[in-house]
Amino acid sequence: MWEKESTVTQGASIPLVIEVVSTNWRDDYYKKFADYEEMGIPEYWITDYAALGGRNFIGNPKQPALFVCELVDVLSILSKPFSINGQQIHITVSIGITINDVSDRKNVEQLLQQAQMALSQAKQQGRSQYQFYSPKINAQLQERLSLENELRGAVERGEMVVYYQPLIDLHTRQVTALEALVRWQHPTRGLVSPAQFIPIAENNGLIVPIGEWVLRTACAQNRAWHLAGIKPIRMSVNLSARQFEEPNLVEVVTQVLEETGLPAAYLELEVTESFLMSDIQHSLKILKQLRELGVWIALDDFGTGYSSLNYLKRFPINMLKIDRSFVQDVTSNPDSAAITDAIIALAKSLQLKITAEGVETIEQLEYLQKRGCEEGQGFYFGIPAPAERTTAILKQNSQQMEEVAA
Numbered sequence: 001m002w003e004k005e006s007t008v009t010q011g012a013s014i015p016l017v018i019e020v021v022s023t024n025w026r027d028d029y030y031k032k033f034a035d036y037e038e039m040g041i042p043e044y045w046i047t048d049y050a051a052l053g054g055r056n057f058i059g060n061p062k063q064p065a066l067f068v069c070e071l072v073d074v075l076s077i078l079s080k081p082f083s084i085n086g087q088q089i090h091i092t093v094s095i096g097i098t099i100n101d102v103s104d105r106k107n108v109e110q111l112l113q114q115a116q117m118a119l120s121q122a123k124q125q126g127r128s129q130y131q132f133y134s135p136k137i138n139a140q141l142q143e144r145l146s147l148e149n150e151l152r153g154a155v156e157r158g159e160m161v162v163y164y165q166p167l168i169d170l171h172t173r174q175v176t177a178l179e180a181l182v183r184w185q186h187p188t189r190g191l192v193s194p195a196q197f198i199p200i201a202e203n204n205g206l207i208v209p210i211g212e213w214v215l216r217t218a219c220a221q222n223r224a225w226h227l228a229g230i231k232p233i234r235m236s237v238n239l240s241a242r243q244f245e246e247p248n249l250v251e252v253v254t255q256v257l258e259e260t261g262l263p264a265a266y267l268e269l270e271v272t273e274s275f276l277m278s279d280i281q282h283s284l285k286i287l288k289q290l291r292e293l294g295v296w297i298a299l300d301d302f303g304t305g306y307s308s309l310n311y312l313k314r315f316p317i318n319m320l321k322i323d324r325s326f327v328q329d330v331t332s333n334p335d336s337a338a339i340t341d342a343i344i345a346l347a348k349s350l351q352l353k354i355t356a357e358g359v360e361t362i363e364q365l366e367y368l369q370k371r372g373c374e375e376g377q378g379f380y381f382g383i384p385a386p387a388e389r390t391t392a393i394l395k396q397n398s399q400q401m402e403e404v405a406a
């Protein structure tokens, strides 16, 4: 992409929108961000870009060809741990950029709109990304906007469905838990995967009501299975960063457990390192309260975020879930194997339970078993399925467990 952009003539103006994803200290961060030199932002950036205020920058770089190199430097500076009010903070920074030629100078508002679209795209690509505006992005954004509109009220219209995927004891091959995975049964688009709509819902806050609905549905379903005589197992529910920031999260969980009659020990909440690390004091407090209820806590996608061993020890968690990306090539890629081995060893030394995500082949299963991994989840054992189909699997599992016990 830069090949094309590097032909931009000197004098092109480059509006940037920089967004910092964080929690309640966001405003402090922007204030601090204005303190460029202290942040270690290169001096040429400070002189080339006049801040439009807040998080918008517009610039006239002297050497446009160097722009991307500078951008990568700035992203890496901004992504380093940072200290505000004595607290160590890890942040996520995304940058959206639009370039226009001086001969085609549009008004600043329009340029910022384009930069904003590029920013939305950058955020979807994950942590510390930048993205240039292009008409293709515009089309993708239109699609995203219509999904966003249609997502409003989807819970009330009964369009959300929870699927369940088994977690298996690698030793006994029994189902030990289920992970609740939401799908959107769209009236015209068909079954929409969470990868498509969860990021949108996280962005606009709809994840809060959707997440609460998933939690209630999964707990009620687990309780219904208990009442139907199926051997009780854990139900694992994903929590998003937005839910974790809600001041009443612990009350909501307490209320759902009360309403559904599910004992707390049969609920597990999955969180990710990245969002726990964004406000460590808050995370410690909430995790402690959830643990006091008796709920289990699992660290999802482990190995992909900021693994601070120091905090890992302090967070009251029960379980690490090795990310699918390592399990996927554990038998062919020595790096993935080394990371998997290290995570298993780490879990054992911290006395945490361990689950491998994304087990698809017998070879992966054998490798994990040999390394002492206790639990696995993946297409090899079973794909996520609706409640009715899961009932049959659980009945069969209960029967097998009784036979083993007899």
Ligand code: C2E
Residues within 6 Å of the ligand: 165, 180, 181, 182, 193, 194, 195, 198, 207, 211, 214, 238, 239, 240, 270, 300, 301, 324, 357, 358, 359, 360, 377, 378, 379, 380, 384
């Ligand atoms: P996750 O929590 O890491 O869930 C595991 C994902 O891996 C699921 O994708 C599951 O279908 C998929 N998976 C499991 N085994 C295999 C395998 O062997 N091979 C492959 N290729 N994939 C496997 P799914 O259901 O599409 O969900 C994607 C992500 O969406 C989840 O990742 C989770 O982060 C998010 N998500 C799903 N439901 C919810 C929810 O109710 N609330 C929130 N906040 N996030 C959710």
Ligand code: MG
Residues within 6 Å of the ligand: 179, 238, 270, 300
């Ligand atoms: Mg999960």
Ligand code: MG
Residues within 6 Å of the ligand: 300, 301, 321, 323, 324, 357
């Ligand atoms: Mg995961």
